[in-house]
Amino acid sequence: MLDASVAYNRYKFLGHEFLTWVWFMIENDPDSLTHESGQPVSLRIGNRIILENSRKEALETVSIKANQSELEEGRLALKKGAVVTEMNLHFRFNELLWTFDIKGESLAVSGVKVPETQSEEQADGLETSLLTQMEKYEMLVSFLHNLYKQFVKHRISRQWETETASAIKKWISAA
Numbered sequence: 001m002l003d004a005s006v007a008y009n010r011y012k013f014l015g016h017e018f019l020t021w022v023w024f025m026i027e028n029d030p031d032s033l034t035h036e037s038g039q040p041v042s043l044r045i046g047n048r049i050i051l052e053n054s055r056k057e058a059l060e061t062v063s064i065k066a067n068q069s070e071l072e073e074g075r076l077a078l079k080k081g082a083v084v085t086e087m088n089l090h091f092r093f094n095e096l097l098w099t100f101d102i103k104g105e106s107l108a109v110s111g112v113k114v115p116e117t118q119s120e121e122q123a124d125g126l127e128t129s130l131l132t133q134m135e136k137y138e139m140l141v142s143f144l145h146n147l148y149k150q151f152v153k154h155r156i157s158r159q160w161e162t163e164t165a166s167a168i169k170k171w172i173s174a175a
Helices: 004-011 013-028 068-079 126-155 158-173
Strands: 042-054 059-065 083-093 096-103 109-113
Touching: 013 042, 013 083, 013 126, 013 158, 042 068, 059 068, 068 083, 068 158, 083 126, 096 126, 109 126, 126 158
Parallel strands: none
Antiparallel strands: 042 059, 042 083, 083 096, 096 109
């Protein structure tokens, strides 16, 4: 059995690949990103992406404020060997919008802003409001769980090596 820290360091690249894949999918095939129910969702890059490039001398961190011109700089960093380590995302489902940050190496989600709804203003009490907020967090966690599951299934398939990896490399090299 692997020691937890050894396993963590051995497989943390998957989170970085996941975030790069998410960015690729947002720009190239956003319609394939769906809720577990099959309903369409909208996922877009929020206000920043953080990339890291491990060089022999030092670790280089590139922080990109996410607007279209600067996303090109992010792809250029990918071209030079950087990996996506963190990104801010906007997730829209059923006219509700969540904003959050996600870290690649641990898939930790932070800075979550859940959507507000009119029912919260008219809520009968604290308990109802709390349950409504919990449901919104669960919707986000469920979406992320299914998105990662979709990535892992795709990552271990033959299609990854034959099509996806080369498509991502072409996308990166087009920077």
